[in-house]
Amino acid sequence: MSLTHRDVATVGIGGPVGSGKTTLLAELVPRLRDAGLDVGVIANDILTQEDAERLRERFAGVVPEDLVAGVETGACPHTGIREDPSMNLQQIDAFLDEHPDLDLVLIESGGDNLAATFNPELADYSLYVISVAEGEDIPRKRGPGVVDCDLLVINKTDLAPHVGADLDVIERDAGAVREGPFVFTDCKAKDGIETVLSHVREGVLFA
Numbered sequence: 121m122s123l124t125h126r127d128v129a130t131v132g133i134g135g136p137v138g139s140g141k142t143t144l145l146a147e148l149v150p151r152l153r154d155a156g157l158d159v160g161v162i163a164n165d166i167l168t169q170e171d172a173e174r175l176r177e178r179f180a181g182v183v184p185e186d187l188v189a190g191v192e193t194g195a196c197p198h199t200g201i202r203e204d205p206s207m208n209l210q211q212i213d214a215f216l217d218e219h220p221d222l223d224l225v226l227i228e229s230g231g232d233n234l235a236a237t238f239n240p241e242l243a244d245y246s247l248y249v250i251s252v253a254e255g256e257d258i259p260r261k262r263g264p265g266v267v268d269c270d271l272l273v274i275n276k277t278d279l280a281p282h283v284g285a286d287l288d289v290i291e292r293d294a295g296a297v298r299e300g301p302f303v304f305t306d307c308k309a310k311d312g313i314e315t316v317l318s319h320v321r322e323g324v325l326f327a
């Protein structure tokens with residue numbers, strides 16, 4: 121099996137445990153399909169296939185079952201997406217063997233601690249999802265995931281009033297620590313999803 125994944129665009133989705141990565145993915149994929157794109161999905165987890173199984177059920181009738189795969193990294197999530205992305209690259213190749221016309225593969229990382237970034241060999245474009253419910257100071261911690269991703273997604277804005285998080289403070293800090301763009305989302309209410317989608321399309325599909 122050769123690692124010739126560069127025939128397909130790749131988008132990484134990282135972020136802490138529970139920030140909303142799978143929920144965002146589940147919103148993005150049907151919209152990409154509606155736009156006429158053939159999409160594959162990889163969910164990285166330390167030792168389970170749970171996210172992949174959840175996504176397979178969710179995408180039934182939308183994405184062929186063999187285009188939703190789980191990769192069990194067996195180690196810290198950043199290992200499989202940054203230090204040694206070979207398991208993910210092999211999965212992309214396996215997708216391409218069966219679906220040579222695939223347009224895009226979305227790769228969800230396992231949850232991390234603000235430090236995970238995607239190896240550029242693996243992801244052409246990277247999203248990093250944080251949740252306002254984990255505290256308004258997250259951008260100020262300057263985690264490499266937050267600072268270096270192509271698009272920072274600040275999710276669960278609906279929970280801000282319940283946890284005393286000030287969205288203006290988060291906006292100011294995100295702007296201060298990042299040169300790149302950031303988007304506020306409430307994935308439950310589907311707010312901000314279209315904005316994320318247009319960044320992804322501009323980032324990897326130039327359309």
Ligand SMILES: Nc1nc2c(ncn2[C@@H]2O[C@H](COP(=O)(O)OP(=O)(O)OP(=O)(O)O)[C@@H](O)[C@H]2O)c(=O)[nH]1
Pocket residue numbers: 135136137138139140141142143144171230231275276277278279305306307308309
């Ligand atoms: N209130 C609220 N809940 C959300 C939002 N987005 C996701 N959730 C919920 O947050 C929980 C975690 O979401 P997931 O999408 O599983 O998070 P994840 O980052 O994929 O989690 P791991 O795969 O375990 O790292 C779920 O119960 C979601 O329904 C949001 O914008 N608002």
